[in-house]
Amino acid sequence: MRVLSGIQPTGRFHWGNYFGAIRQYIRLQDEAEDAFYFIANLHALTTVRDPQELRQLTLDAAIDLLALGLDPDRATLFVQSDVPEVSELCWLLLTGTSMGLLQRCHAYKEKKARGLSADAGLFAYPVLQAADILAYDSDTVPVGEDQVQHIEVCRDLAASFNHHFGETFVLPAAKLIDTSARVPGVDGEKMSKSYNNTLEVFEEPKTLRKQIMRIVTDSRPVEEPKDPQTDHLFQLYSLFADDAGRAEMAATYRRGGFGYGEVKKALAELAEDFFAEPRERRRELEARPERVSHILGDGAAVARKKAAEVLLRAQQACGVKPA
Numbered sequence: 642m643r644v645l646s647g648i649q650p651t652g653r654f655h656w657g658n659y660f661g662a663i664r665q666y667i668r669l670q671d672e673a674e675d676a677f678y679f680i681a682n683l684h685a686l687t688t689v690r691d692p693q694e695l696r697q698l699t700l701d702a703a704i705d706l707l708a709l710g711l712d713p714d715r716a717t718l719f720v721q722s723d724v725p726e727v728s729e730l731c732w733l734l735l736t737g738t739s740m741g742l743l744q745r746c747h748a749y750k751e752k753k754a755r756g757l758s759a760d761a762g763l764f765a766y767p768v769l770q771a772a773d774i775l776a777y778d779s780d781t782v783p784v785g786e787d788q789v790q791h792i793e794v795c796r797d798l799a800a801s802f803n804h805h806f807g808e809t810f811v812l813p814a815a816k817l818i819d820t821s822a823r824v825p826g827v828d829g830e831k832m833s834k835s836y837n838n839t840l841e842v843f844e845e846p847k848t849l850r851k852q853i854m855r856i857v858t859d860s861r862p863v864e865e866p867k868d869p870q871t872d873h874l875f876q877l878y879s880l881f882a883d884d885a886g887r888a889e890m891a892a893t894y895r896r897g898g899f900g901y902g903e904v905k906k907a908l909a910e911l912a913e914d915f916f917a918e919p920r921e922r923r924r925e926l927e928a929r930p931e932r933v934s935h936i937l938g939d940g941a942a943v944a945r946k947k948a949a950e951v952l953l954r955a956q957q958a959c960g961v962k963p964a
């Protein structure tokens with residue numbers, strides 16, 4: 642089984658990215674025979690238009706993933722643009738993709754609905770994503786709910802290519818990662834870069850503490866009992882607490898007689914402890930940039946070898962290379 646997933650370097654990772662995606666990817670590196678993870682910088686180019694920023698975010702994403710436990714001995718980590726075969730494959734797929742299919746895809750549709758002008762890159766985004774998946778004969782793609790549509794597009798494109806030119810691509814399946822891990826932001830809405838409500842994994846502890854103290858809470862009196870299940874501060878606390886800690890905090894909520902400030906302090910301490918080791922590993926990696934480029938270079942070599950094999954198969958099937 643080959644597991645593959647990509648993550649866009651459009652900003653520094655926040656708690657939502659970690660608990661909603663990255664943590665599951667890292668767990669899967671032990672279960673899968675083969676795990677491929679890449680930093681989708683070509684996709685990010687549809688939003689990040691500053692070259693220096695894109696370079697920095699791409700490198701930061703690699704360091705962050707390694708610091709959080711992605712192990713290059715157990716998984717292949719690479720940067721999307723280091724495998725040019727994928728872009729060639731993308732063209733082969735584009736020629737068989739109907740406009741209607743892409744018009745229904747949500748990233749493009751939403752941008753249009755907001756009255757913004759979308760470029761052809763955003764329009765073709767799902768086709769590049771399909772090439773990412775098909776290039777490595779991936780059979781399992783762990784993604785959040787928002788990406789399920791793109792996996793379906795990938796399956797459609799692969800199936801119609803296979804139907805027209807003969808069996809070429811492996812059809813992948815989406816593996817929905819735990820959607821109960823929808824992490825709220827500091828305002829209680831879904832945590833997202835687009836909502837400006839994030840808490841970043843590698844934020845400076847002092848800054849993080851301040852941001853946690855500013856988490857929006859209601860103004861009910863201290864003594865009033867409260868339901869923990871509907872409280873976003875409790876949900877954030879639960880991400881870090883163990884079972885006993887969570888049960889104790891839930892009991893405190895139900896009893897009443899506590900201030901949100903105390904919960905926030907406890908949350909800040911737990912979060913700082915939780916990410917202390919990754920923070921230390923990150924410092925070490927940052928001090929050894931040659932080690933990081935070595936890991937990415939090795940990853941790209943492994944990925945390219947596989948992608949070249951699949952690309953040739955597709956080129957032969959559609960007649961742009963001798964059969």
Ligand code: ADP
Pocket residue numbers: 648649651657658659660661662784785786787822823824825831832833834835
């Ligand atoms: P953002 O919304 O901040 O732009 P992305 O869309 O880049 O985040 O998300 C990257 C990955 O992190 C996706 O797989 C997505 O499902 C997951 N993710 C993002 N925000 C959350 C959240 N608040 N809760 C759970 N998972 C999330």
Ligand code: TRP
Pocket residue numbers: 645646647648649681684769770773774782784788
């Ligand atoms: N579109 C995905 C996201 O925004 C990132 C991505 C690009 C991806 N290529 C992929 C995910 C291939 C899975 C497989 O999260």
